[in-house]
Amino acid sequence: MNKKKFSSLSNKIVFSIAFVSLIITLVVFIISSKINKEAFHQIEIEKADIIAQTIEPLIAVNIYLGMEERINQTILQLTENPNILAVKVLKNDKLIGYVESKEHKSSAKDFFVIKRAITQPNTTKTIGELVLTYSNKGYNELIAKYKNLTLMLVFTLVILFIFFGLYVKKLLFPLREISKLLKGYSVNKNIEVPFSSQNNEIGLISNTLNNMQKKILQYSKKQENINHFLEEKVNEKTLELSMQLYMDSLTGLPNRFSIFHEIAKIEDGALLIINIDDFKEINDFFGHVAGDGILKKFSNRLKSIFKDSEFINLKRLSGDEFALLFTQKPPLQEFIYIAEKLIKDVEKMIFFHEKNEISIRVTIGGAYQIEGALEKADIALKSAKKEQKPFLLYDEKLNIEDVYKKNMEWVRKLKKAIKHDKIVPYFQPIFNNYTDEIASYESLIRLIDDDGNVISPYFFLNIAKKSRLYSTLTKIMIEKSCIYFEHLNYDFSINLSVEDILDKDIVNFIKEKIQTHNVENRIIFEILESEGIEKYEEVFAFITQMKKLGCRIAVDDFGSGYSNFEHLLKLNVNYIKIDGTLIKNLDKDISAQIIVETIVDFAKRLNLLTVAEFVHNKEIFQKVKELNIDRTQGYYLSEPQKNTINN
Amino acid sequence: MKRAALLFFILASYAYGYTYNKLLLKAQASIFPKIIMLDKKLYEKLVDGKIVYTIVYEKSDYYTASEIGKFIESNYRHTSTQYAFKINLVEFSEFSSKTDATAIYILNSDTQVQELAKYANKKGIITFAYDINYLKSGFLFSLMLEKSAVIYLNKENLNSNKIDFVDSLYQIVNFIDKNSI
Numbered sequence: 068m069n070k071k072k073f074s075s076l077s078n079k080i081v082f083s084i085a086f087v088s089l090i091i092t093l094v095v096f097i098i099s100s101k102i103n104k105e106a107f108h109q110i111e112i113e114k115a116d117i118i119a120q121t122i123e124p125l126i127a128v129n130i131y132l133g134m135e136e137r138i139n140q141t142i143l144q145l146t147e148n149p150n151i152l153a154v155k156v157l158k159n160d161k162l163i164g165y166v167e168s169k170e171h172k173s174s175a176k177d178f179f180v181i182k183r184a185i186t187q188p189n190t191t192k193t194i195g196e197l198v199l200t201y202s203n204k205g206y207n208e209l210i211a212k213y214k215n216l217t218l219m220l221v222f223t224l225v226i227l228f229i230f231f232g233l234y235v236k237k238l239l240f241p242l243r244e245i246s247k248l249l250k251g252y253s254v255n256k257n258i259e260v261p262f263s264s265q266n267n268e269i270g271l272i273s274n275t276l277n278n279m280q281k282k283i284l285q286y287s288k289k290q291e292n293i294n295h296f297l298e299e300k301v302n303e304k305t306l307e308l309s310m311q312l313y314m315d316s317l318t319g320l321p322n323r324f325s326i327f328h329e330i331a332k333i334e335d336g337a338l339l340i341i342n343i344d345d346f347k348e349i350n351d352f353f354g355h356v357a358g359d360g361i362l363k364k365f366s367n368r369l370k371s372i373f374k375d376s377e378f379i380n381l382k383r384l385s386g387d388e389f390a391l392l393f394t395q396k397p398p399l400q401e402f403i404y405i406a407e408k409l410i411k412d413v414e415k416m417i418f419f420h421e422k423n424e425i426s427i428r429v430t431i432g433g434a435y436q437i438e439g440a441l442e443k444a445d446i447a448l449k450s451a452k453k454e455q456k457p458f459l460l461y462d463e464k465l466n467i468e469d470v471y472k473k474n475m476e477w478v479r480k481l482k483k484a485i486k487h488d489k490i491v492p493y494f495q496p497i498f499n500n501y502t503d504e505i506a507s508y509e510s511l512i513r514l515i516d517d518d519g520n521v522i523s524p525y526f527f528l529n530i531a532k533k534s535r536l537y538s539t540l541t542k543i544m545i546e547k548s549c550i551y552f553e554h555l556n557y558d559f560s561i562n563l564s565v566e567d568i569l570d571k572d573i574v575n576f577i578k579e580k581i582q583t584h585n586v587e588n589r590i591i592f593e594i595l596e597s598e599g600i601e602k603y604e605e606v607f608a609f610i611t612q613m614k615k616l617g618c619r620i621a622v623d624d625f626g627s628g629y630s631n632f633e634h635l636l637k638l639n640v641n642y643i644k645i646d647g648t649l650i651k652n653l654d655k656d657i658s659a660q661i662i663v664e665t666i667v668d669f670a671k672r673l674n675l676l677t678v679a680e681f682v683h684n685k686e687i688f689q690k691v692k693e694l695n696i697d698r699t700q701g702y703y704l705s706e707p708q709k710n711t712i713n714n
Numbered sequence: 715m716k717r718a719a720l721l722f723f724i725l726a727s728y729a730y731g732y733t734y735n736k737l738l739l740k741a742q743a744s745i746f747p748k749i750i751m752l753d754k755k756l757y758e759k760l761v762d763g764k765i766v767y768t769i770v771y772e773k774s775d776y777y778t779a780s781e782i783g784k785f786i787e788s789n790y791r792h793t794s795t796q797y798a799f800k801i802n803l804v805e806f807s808e809f810s811s812k813t814d815a816t817a818i819y820i821l822n823s824d825t826q827v828q829e830l831a832k833y834a835n836k837k838g839i840i841t842f843a844y845d846i847n848y849l850k851s852g853f854l855f856s857l858m859l860e861k862s863a864v865i866y867l868n869k870e871n872l873n874s875n876k877i878d879f880v881d882s883l884y885q886i887v888n889f890i891d892k893n894s895i
Contacts, residue, residue, distance in 0.1 A: 124882030128752070132745050136862045137886065188752050188880040190796075 077239040081232035092224060096217055107209045111150075112181065115201035118145065119183040123197050126156055127185045130163070130194050138164035145199075152178050153200035156185070163195070170202065177203040241269040245276065252280075254287040315383040317359060318366035323384050329392060330440060336378075337393040337433065338440040339406050340448045341369075341413075344428040346387035357420040361427070362387070364418050372412065379405075390444070399435060403460065406431045410457045433460045477530045480516065485536070489515040490543045492551065493707035494559070497678060497700040500692050507558035507591065509700060510548040511707045512540060532566070541567050542576055549584035555711060560591035560621060568594065568609045569602060578616070587617040593644060595623045603637065610638055621678070626666055636673065643670050645696070647681030653694075654686040660694070667694055732822040734778055734844065735859070742819070742857045743785045745865065746842040749855060750817045751795065754878045759838060760797060761814040768802040768815035770830070775821045779803050782819075806830075815839050820848060827851045831871075838876025850892050866890050 122145060129137045135158070142154040143166050152171035156164035171178070178200050185195035241262040248258055257280060263273035313325040321329075330336075343349075343365070350358040366381070369389060373379045378395040391409075393402070410429060418425045432448025434440040443461040451459035484490050492510040499506040514522040531537045544561055552559045567573045581587045592613060594606070610620050621642035622635060626649050635643075645666055649659045663679075670677045679691040682701030691699050705712070747767055750756065756765070767786060771779035783801035790799045804813050806823050809830060817840040820827060831852030834841045843853040849868040854877070856866045867887040871877070 124880065125885050128880065128882040128886050131752075132748050132865075132886070134745075134863055134886065141886075188882060189754060189756075190751075 075236075076242075077235045078232070081228065081235050084231070085228040088224060088228070092221060096221075100213070100217070103213055104210060107206050107213070110209075111201065111203065111206045112179065114150070114205070115179070115181040115199055116183070118148065118151065118201075119181050119197050119199045122154075123183050123185055124188060126164070126197060127188050127194065130156075130158055130185060131187050135163050139166060142166050150202045150205050151199060152202050153198075155198035155200075156195060157198065158185075158195040167200070171200060177207065179203065241265070242272070245269075245273065249276070254283060257284065318363055318383050320366055320370075320381055320383040320389075322382065326382050326384070326390060326392060326441060329380065329394070330437060333392075333394050333437050335396045336437040336440070337396050337402055337435050338437070338444045339391040339393075339402075339409075339431050339433045340384065340441075340444040341389040341391070341409065341429050341431050342448055342452070343387040344430055346427070349425060349427070353420050353423065353425070357425075360420060361418045361425060365389075365413075365416070365427070368416060372409070390441075392440075396435070396437075402433065402435055403458075406433055406458045406460075429457070431458045433458065435460060474530050474533070477527050478534045478536070481514070481527055481531055481534070481536050481540075484514050484516075485539055485543070490540060491515060491709070492544055492547050493521070493709060494551075494711050495700060495707035496705045496712060497560075497698045498704055500697055500699055505557070505712065506698055507560060508552075508711055509560045509562075509593070509707075510544060510551075511562075512544050513707075532564075537564070537566065538570055538573055541573055545577055545580050549580045549586050549590070551711075552586055552589060553584040557711060558589045558591060558619075559586075560593050562593045562595065562623060564595055565602070565606060569605050574609060574612070578612075581616065581618065591619040591621050591642065593621045593623040593642075594640075607638060610640070614639070626662055632669060640675065642676045642678055642698075644678040644680055644700075650679045650687060650691070650701075651681045651683065653679075653690045654684075660690070663694055663696070667696055671695070732772070732775060732778075734775075734821070738857070738859050739778070739782060739844070740785065741859060741863050742842065742844060743782050744789060745857055745863065746817070746819055746855065747786050747790060747799070749842070749865070749879070749883070750840055752880045752883045753840060754880060755838070755876060756797070756816070758876065759816045759840070761800075761816060764798040764800045765795075765816045766800045766802050766814045767817050767819065768804050768813060769819045769821070770804050770806055770809055770823075771821040772823050773805055773807075776803070776805075779821060817842065820844065820853065827853070835871050840877065841871075846890075849890060855887075864888055 122141065125141055126138055129135060129141060138156050142156060142164050145151045145154050146166050146168045149168070149170070151168065153167035154165070155162060181199040181201055183197045183199070184193045185197055186192060187194045245260055245262065248260060252258055260273045260276045260280075262269050263277060264270065265273070313321055313328065315322040330338075346358065349361060362383075366383060366389065369381050373381055373391065378393055378397075380392040380394060382390040382392060384390050391405070396402075397405070410431060413427060413429045416427065418427070430448060430451050432444045432446070432451055434443035434447060436443070447459045447461035451457065491513050493513045494508040495511055496505045497507045497509060498504065512524045512528070514524075514527060516522055528537075528540075531540055541563065548559060548561055581590055594610075613620065619641040620638070621644050622638070622640050623644045624646040625635075625643045626646040643666060645663055649656075649663055653659050653663060667677050676697045678698040678700060679687075679694075679696040680700040682688050682691055682699050682703050684703050688699060688701075688703050747765075750765060750767070753759065759765075767783075769779045769783055780803060783803055787799070787801055802814060806820075806825050806827075811833060815834070818830070818834050819842040820830070821844050827848060828851045831841060831848075833839075835852060835854075840855070841853040842855045842857075843849060843851075844856070846856040846858055846866055849856055849866060852868070852871055854868050854871050858864050858866065865887040867884070867889050868891070869889040870891050
C-alpha cells in the first residue's frame with residue numbers, strides 16, 4: 068500500500084493566508100497603482116496649472132501694459148523650476164515670449180503641455196495664451212517612490228509571512244510530536260503524551276489523550292477478561308458440539324462423521340458394515356421405543372465383544388447400521404473370521420422387550436482396503452442383501468461401480484429422450500390362430516438414441532423404475548398409443564405394471580386419454596403377473612373400473628411367477644398371455660408343453676383367450692396351434708414395427 | 715499720426731515750458747491710462763459713468779498736455795472698454811476740489827503739489843506724475859525708461875482703502891518711498 072504523503076496543516080494555513088494576502092495585495096496594488104498614477108499625473112497637471120495660473124496675471128499685466136519686453140524676463144524665472152521645460156507666450160497667435168530649459172533643448176520627450184488663456188486684468192477678455200511644457204520627471208519620481216514603497220511593503224509582507232509561518236509551525240510543532248508518539252501506541256503500552264503542562268489547546272489535547280489512554284487501558288483489561296471468559300466458554304461449547312457432531316446420542320458410539328474423520332487418518336485398514344435385518348419390522352411391530360432399546364442393547368453387546376480389540380473401533384452409521392473400523396489391517400482370514408463369528412454371535416443374542424423375546428439377524432458387508440472403504444463395504448452389504456448372503460466381502464470383480472456408472476448413464480439418456488420426445492411406441496401384431504389374421508397389436512416401448520438406434524426396454528426399464536421415471540414412460544406410451552390407434556380399426560394392448568395401477572395419477576391419466584381418443588373398446592391392458600400381484604383389492608378395483616369403460620384386461624407372463632388360478636378367477640381378466648419362457652422351448656420341452664396345456668385348458672374352461680408370445684420359429688408356431696392357443700405373437704410372424712402393417 | 719505727434723513734442727519742447735522726454739511722455743501716455751483699468755474699485759471713481767483722465771499742467775505746458783490728451787484719446791479709441799474715456803486738461807492754478815477726475819496726471823510744475831496729492835489720495839483718485847520726484851509729494855505712479863519701461867509705485871500711499879489694483883500689477887512695479895527717491 069502506498070504511504071500517503073504527509074501534508075503539513077501549518078504549512079497549508081500559512082500558504083493559504085500568504086496566497087490570499089498576496090492576491091489581495093496584488094489586486095490592491097494594481098488598483099491603487101492605477102488610481103495613484105492618475106492621481107499623480109493629475110497632481111502634476113494641477114501643479115503646472117497652478118504655476119500657469121500664478122504667472123498668467125503677471126504676463127497678462129505685461130501684455131496689457133505693452134511691456135512685452137519684460138515677459139521673457141518674467142517667464143525665464145519659471146525655468147528655474149526643473150519641471151518646467153518651456154514656456155511660450157502668444158499674443159494673437161504671435162509668439163511674444165519663449166524660454167526653454169536645457170533639458171528640453173536636449174530633446175527630452177517625457178512631458179506634457181498646459182495651455183492657459185491670458186486674460187486682460189480686471190476683465191475676461193483674452194489677450195494671449197500661455198503654453199507651459201511641463202516635465203514628467205516629478206511624476207516619474209513619484210511613481211518610482213510609490214513602486215519602491217510597494218516593493219518594500221511586499222517584501223515586508225513576505226518577511227512577515229515567513230515569520231508568521233515559522234511561528235505557526237512552532238505553535239503546531241507539539242501536535243506533530245504527539246502524533247509521532249501516538250504512532251507507536253498500542254493498547255498495552257502506556258505513552259506519556261508531552262506538552263500537557265501547556266495552558267492552551269495543545270495542553271488540552273495532551274491531557275485528554277492521557278486520560279483517554281487510561282480509559283482505554285481499563286477498557287482493554289475488562290475486554291481481555293471478557294475475551295478470556297468467552298474463549299473458555301467457546302472451547303467448552305466447541306468440545307460439546309464436537310462430541311455431538313461425532314457421537315451418536317442414542318448409543319454413545321462414534322457416529323458416521325467420526326468414520327470419515329478417522330478413515331482419513333488411517334494408512335491401511337479395513338471396514339465391516341453391520342446391518343440388522345428387517346429392523347423396520349421390529350420398529351413397526353414393537354414400536355420405536357422398543358427399537359431404540361434394542362439398538363442400545365445391541366451396541367452395548369458389540370462394545371463388550373470388541374472391548375479388548377485395540378485396533379477395532381465400533382461406530383453407529385445410521386438407524387440399524389453399525390460399523391467396525393479396523394485401524395490396522397488384520398490378515399484376510401482373521402478379518403473374514405471376525406465377520407462370520409459376529410454373525411453367529413448375533414444370532415445367539417436374545418433381547419427382551421416387556422415380555423417378548425426378540426431375536427435379530429445381521430448382514431455384513433466388508434471392505435478389505437481403507438481407500439473408499441465406506442462405499443465399498445456398503446456395496447458389499449447391498450450385494451449380500453441382494454444375494455441373501457449373511458456376509459460378503461467387496462470384490463473388485465463385482466464391477467458394481469461400473470454397473471452404477473452405467474445406470475447413471477441410462478438415467479441421463481432416459482431424461483434426454485423424454486425431453487426430446489424420443490420415447491416411442493413400436494407395434495407388434497398378435498395373430499388369430501384360427502383365421503391367421505391380425506387380431507390386435509401390442510404397443511411396445513422403444514427409446515431412439517442420439518444415433519437413431521432403436522433401444523429395447525430391456526436396457527432401461529428397470530432403471531426407469533429405480534429413478535422414478537417409469538410413470539412418465541407409461542404416460543407417454545398411453546398417450547402416443549391412444550393417438551395412434553384413435554383412427555385405426557385395430558385392438559391394441561399396453562403393458563401396465565402393478566405400480567402403475569396403484570398410482571392414482573396414472574389411473575386418472577389413462578381414463579382421460581382413452582375417453583379423449585375414444586379407444587375404450589379397443590384397448591387391452593396387459594398386467595404383469597410375474598411381478599406378483601400382492602395388492603389384489605386395488606388391482607381388482609382398477610380392472611373393474613376399466614371394464615366398466617369397455618376396456619379389456621390381459622394377464623402378462625402368466626406361468627412365470629407364483630401363478631395363482633384363484634386370484635386369476637377373482638381378477639376377471641379377458642386374456643392370458645402365457646409366459647415366453649414356457650413358449651420358447653415349447654417344441655422340445657415336454658414339461659413346458661404340459662404346463663401350457665394346463666393353462667390353455669384352464670383358460671378355455673373360464674372362457675378366456677390365450678396368447679402365446681415369443682414364437683420365434685415355425686415348429687413352435689405349429690405347436691402353439693396344436694395346443695389350441697388362440698393367439699400368436701412373435702418374431703416368427705412379425706417383429707415390432709414403427710407402424711402397423713397396413714400403415 | 716504717431717510720427718507727427720512725436721515731431722510736435724520735440725518742436726514744442728524747444729519753443730515753450732519745461733523740457734520733457736518725448737519718449738517718456740509717450741510711454742506714460744500709453745501705460746498710465748491702462749493702469750487705471752487695473753483698479754479693482756474703478757467703478758467708485760467714475761465721473762458720470764466715465765473715466766476722467768485729468769492732465770494737470772502749467773500754462774506753458776498746455777500744448778504738451780493737449781497733445782498728450784490727443785494721443786491718449788486716439789489710443790483709447792482703438793481699445794474697447796466698458797467705460798467711456800474722457801481727457802480733462804486742467805492747469806495747476808485752476809485745479810480745485812471741484813475738478814472732476816478719476817485719475818490725475820501731472821506734468822512738471824513750480825508750485826507745491828503736495829496738497830493736490832493729498833486731496834487726490836483722500837478722494838481715492840489715482841495719481842500719476844511725469845517726474846518720479848513727485849512721488850515724494852505723495853503721487854502714486856510714475857514711469858521711467860531704463861532698459862525697459864519701469865513703473866514706480868509710491869508704497870506710502872497705498873494704504874488708502876480706495877486704492878486696490880490687481881495683484882499682478884504689484885509684481886511688475888518698483889515700490890519706492892520718500893527715502894529711496
